[in-house]
Amino acid sequence: xxxxxxxxxxxxxxxxxxxxxxxxxxxxxxxxxxxxxxxxxxxxxxxxxxxxxxxxxxxxxxxxxxxxxxxxxxxxxxxxxxxxxxxxxxxxxxxxxxxxxxxxxxxxxxxxxxxxxxxxxxxxxxxxxxxxxxxxxxxxxxxxxxxxxxxxxxxxxxxxxxxxxxx
Numbered sequence: 001x002x003x004x005x006x007x008x009x010x011x012x013x014x015x016x017x018x019x020x021x022x023x024x025x026x027x028x029x030x031x032x033x034x035x036x037x038x039x040x041x042x043x044x045x046x047x048x049x050x051x052x053x054x055x056x057x058x059x060x061x062x063x064x065x066x067x068x069x070x071x072x073x074x075x076x077x078x079x080x081x082x083x084x085x086x087x088x089x090x091x092x093x094x095x096x097x098x099x100x101x102x103x104x105x106x107x108x109x110x111x112x113x114x115x116x117x118x119x120x121x122x123x124x125x126x127x128x129x130x131x132x133x134x135x136x137x138x139x140x141x142x143x144x145x146x147x148x149x150x151x152x153x154x155x156x157x158x159x160x161x162x163x164x165x166x167x
Contacts, residue, residue, distance in 0.1 A: 038079050039066060039100050040089050049107065052099040056125045059097065062159045063123040065110060066100040074145065075118045081146040088153055095160050113141045120144055120152065122159035133159055 035045035046052035049065070056063040068075035082088055092098050104115050109129040111119075119142045122130040133155050134141040135148060144152050 035100075037068075037070070037100055037102070038083060040083050040092060040098070042089065043093055043098055046097055046099040049099060049101070049105050049110075052097050053123065053127055055097040056123060057127065060125050060163070061095060061097050062125065062130075062163060063097045063099060064092065064156065064159070065121045065123065066098070067102075067104070067110075067115075067117050067119040067121075068100060069102055069117050072117050077146045078118045078144055081149050082152070085149050085153075088149065088156070091153065091156050091160075096156070113139075116140055116143065118144060122155070124159070124163050130159060130162065133162070 035047060036043060039045075046055055046063075052063045052065065055061070068079065070076075104111065107129075109131075110121055112129070112131050119140070120135075121142050122133050124130060131141075135144050135155075136151060137143050
């Protein structure tokens with residue numbers, strides 16, 4: 001009897017500590033959005049690129065655009081890593097406007113070195129695509145992999161720091 005109770009208690013403690021590691025916004029837990037597509041259910045996501053640009057400008061926050069495909073294993077792996085990273089989720093919620101796209105936009109500035117996935121670009125509130133903030137690959141400058149989450153977080157901080165003031 002005692003062994004059974006201690007087993008149940010151990011399972012409950014393990015489950016509760018696992019769930020506590022996920023990011024919960026200051027305003028409290030939100031209803032998951034279908035727009036998140038698994039990249040961060042507690043985040044507020046822009047529906048379109050145009051809406052993301054509007055929010056970015058009106059709130060003076062950089063826009064982070066994630067290009068991915070639902071059936072791409074690299075996109076799926078990066079999605080899981082980003083969704084489970086507490087620091088990235090916190091920074092996205094507090095400091096960024098976020099948009100994830102499973103299709104290409106007509107804005108050629110969002111594919112400066114080609115159309116591939118996963119690809120992450122930053123756009124500042126003056127609607128300038130920050131081509132100078134890139135990943136570690138020379139042939140896919142805006143690609144990130146699971147092992148690049150620290151670099152992504154560093155680049156997010158850089159995007160926040162390099163906000164261009166209104167002219």
